[in-house]
Every structure is written in structure tokens, then in C-alpha cells.
Amino acid sequence: MSVIDVYGLCRRYGHFEAVRDVSFGVERGELFALLGTNGAGKTSTLELVEGLDRPGGGRVRILGHDPFADRAWVRPRMGMMLQEGGFPADLTVLETLRMWAGTLTSPRPVAEALTLVRLDHRATVRVRQLSGGERRRLDLAVAILGRPEVLVLDEPTTGLDPQSRHDAWRLLRDLLREGVTILLSTHYLEEAQALADRLAIMHRGRIVTAGSVAEVVAAYPSRIAFAAPPGVDLPPLPGEVLVGDGRVLVHTTALQPALAALLGWADRCGVELIGLDARSASLEEAFLSIAGERP
Numbered sequence: 001m002s003v004i005d006v007y008g009l010c011r012r013y014g015h016f017e018a019v020r021d022v023s024f025g026v027e028r029g030e031l032f033a034l035l036g037t038n039g040a041g042k043t044s045t046l047e048l049v050e051g052l053d054r055p056g057g058g059r060v061r062i063l064g065h066d067p068f069a070d071r072a073w074v075r076p077r078m079g080m081m082l083q084e085g086g087f088p089a090d091l092t093v094l095e096t097l098r099m100w101a102g103t104l105t106s107p108r109p110v111a112e113a114l115t116l117v118r119l120d121h122r123a124t125v126r127v128r129q130l131s132g133g134e135r136r137r138l139d140l141a142v143a144i145l146g147r148p149e150v151l152v153l154d155e156p157t158t159g160l161d162p163q164s165r166h167d168a169w170r171l172l173r174d175l176l177r178e179g180v181t182i183l184l185s186t187h188y189l190e191e192a193q194a195l196a197d198r199l200a201i202m203h204r205g206r207i208v209t210a211g212s213v214a215e216v217v218a219a220y221p222s223r224i225a226f227a228a229p230p231g232v233d234l235p236p237l238p239g240e241v242l243v244g245d246g247r248v249l250v251h252t253t254a255l256q257p258a259l260a261a262l263l264g265w266a267d268r269c270g271v272e273l274i275g276l277d278a279r280s281a282s283l284e285e286a287f288l289s290i291a292g293e294r295p
């Protein structure tokens with residue numbers, strides 16, 4: 001069984017189905033990213049993984065335990081970062097962490113948690129005086145304070161400047177190397193690309209596609225573009241060939257054979273393919289294709 005095991009998960013708000021038949025597993029030391037448009041159901045899914053509500057259908061297991069029914073067992077082993085942390089605004093950063101540490105069985109030293117999220121210099125500042133990005137880093141410090149085996153992070157780097165985002169990525173990579181299992185949601189495709197062993201793209205409550213970045217993008221057509229010399233007859237190419245304004249655009253799921261056929265033909269016929277550009281689909285193209293679909 002996976003460390004995080006989600007099967008056939010459903011969540012309803014009244015008659016509205018926010019999460020529909022969602023299944024995935026996350027192995028030890030692996031990072032799994034949930035992507036999706038606003039309202040796709042990411043937070044609703046993460047909250048069930050965190051045991052904050054009882055699923056309307058399906059099941060969640062964390063290290064083999066039900067996070068809702070067996071919360072007392074799961075909670076000490078899981079660090080979580082909700083979309084909005086809710087700390088008393090009048091406490092300082094240090095007081096906030098000490099307060100949390102007091103609720104945990106074997107917390108990290110508070111100073112270590114502060115250093116890991118690079119908030120040492122803000123230790124004596126009140127929470128209400130922190131910037132949005134600093135608050136997010138405090139949320140992360142709290143999530144890792146109990147040395148959790150499992151981390152569930154809802155948009156952990158939203159609002160962070162690029163340097164802080166890279167610092168957070170480095171911290172997450174270090175935790176992965178220590179064997180921590182991480183499930184996170186993000187709107188940053190480059191974050192998923194940089195960190196995720198596997199990811200899922202959700203749309204309207206369902207997982208539309210899942211796998212490694214390479215597996216996900218492989219299902220979407222690659223693209224070959226070049227300037228067509230006037231009057232040439234192109235060879236047959238696998239895929240969809242569009243010609244216009246002197247440019248040729250080929251969409252194909254067989255990039256290598258299409259490119260081989262094109263280059264062989266150009267070589268034999270002495271044709272120069274001006275501005276030749278060939279590339280696989282990007283994660284962004286896969287995402288936009290899913291997000292643009294009708295219900």
C-alpha cells in the first residue's frame with residue numbers, strides 16, 4: 001500500500017460534486033502534485049487527505065490509517081499547510097512556533113525550523129506585521145515542525161518571491177531525500193515540473209490525466225514548424241499538417257518518424273527548411289488543453 005492511498009474519492013457540497021471518483025497513490029519519499037484550474041477540486045481533495053472531513057464516497061489511507069476516523073494516530077505523523085494559515089496576529093513568529101511546538105510530541109528545535117524557512121531575522125516580529133510571503137513561510141515552518149513523515153501542502157509557494165520559492169523547493173527536496181512523502185497543490189506549472197515525481201491535472205472534480213511530466217505531455221501532440229519554400233510538394237507526414245502564410249505547422253503524436261520523414265525528404269530534394277523548430281508538447285499545453293475543454 002502507498003504512503004498516501006486515495007481511492008474513488010468523492011466530496012459533495014449539497015448537490016454539488018466537488019470531487020468525483022479521484023484515485024491516486026503517493027509512495028515514500030515521493031512528491032505528487034495536484035494541478036488544476038480554480039475550483040477544480042484540489043483543496044477539497046487535500047482536505048479529505050488531511051482528515052478534515054468524512055469523504056462522501058471512496059477512501060483515504062495515510063500509512064494504512066483512515067485520517068478522519070483515526071485522526072489521533074495520523075495527525076502526529078502528518079504536517080499540513082492549509083491555503084490560509086490562521087495564527088493569532090498578536091503573537092510573534094517565535095511565540096507562534098513555540099506555541100505549536102508545545103502541542104507536538106517530538107518537535108524540531110524552533111530555531112531550526114526558523115532557519116529552514118529562512119525566517120530567523122523575523123523571529124521577534126508579530127504575525128500581523130509579516131508580509132504575505134513571510135506568512136506562507138511561517139505556515140511551512142509549522143507544517144514541518146513535528147518532523148512529519150507525510151506533508152500535505154495546499155499552494156505552499158503562492159505569494160513567495162522567486163528567491164523564496166527556490167528556497168522552499170530546496171527545503172522540500174531535502175525533506176524528500178530524508179524519506180518524507182509530499183502531496184501538494186500548485187498553480188505554478190514550473191513548480192510541478194521542478195519537484196514532482198508524478199502529478200495529476202484535475203478539472204471539474206475529476207483527474208483528467210496523471211503520471212510523470214513526460215507521461216502526461218506524451219499524450220499531447222508535438223509540433224514541427226518551418227517556412228515552406230514556395231511551390232514545393234511536402235511528403236506525407238504523420239499527423240495534422242497546416243500550411244499558411246508560407247509557414248508549415250505539423251501537429252503529430254509521432255515526432256521522431258515525422259521529423260525523420262521530413263528531414264529525409266528535404267535532404268533528397270535539396271530543400272532548406274528555414275526556421276525549423278520541433279518540440280514536444282509542454283506541460284502548459286497539456287494543462288491549457290484540459291482547462292479549455294467543455295464540461
Ligand SMILES: Nc1ncnc2c1ncn2[C@@H]1O[C@H](COP(=O)(O)OP(=O)(O)OP(=O)(O)O)[C@@H](O)[C@H]1O
Binds near residue numbers: 016036037038042043
Ligand atoms: N464549503 C463549500 N461549500 C460549497 N461549495 C464549496 C465549498 N468549498 C468549495 N466549494 C466549491 O467546490 C469546488 C472546488 O473547490 P476547491 O476549493 O476544492 O477548488 P480548488 O481546485 O482548490 O480551487 P483553487 O485553485 O481556486 O484553490 C468549487 O466550485 C468551490 O466553489
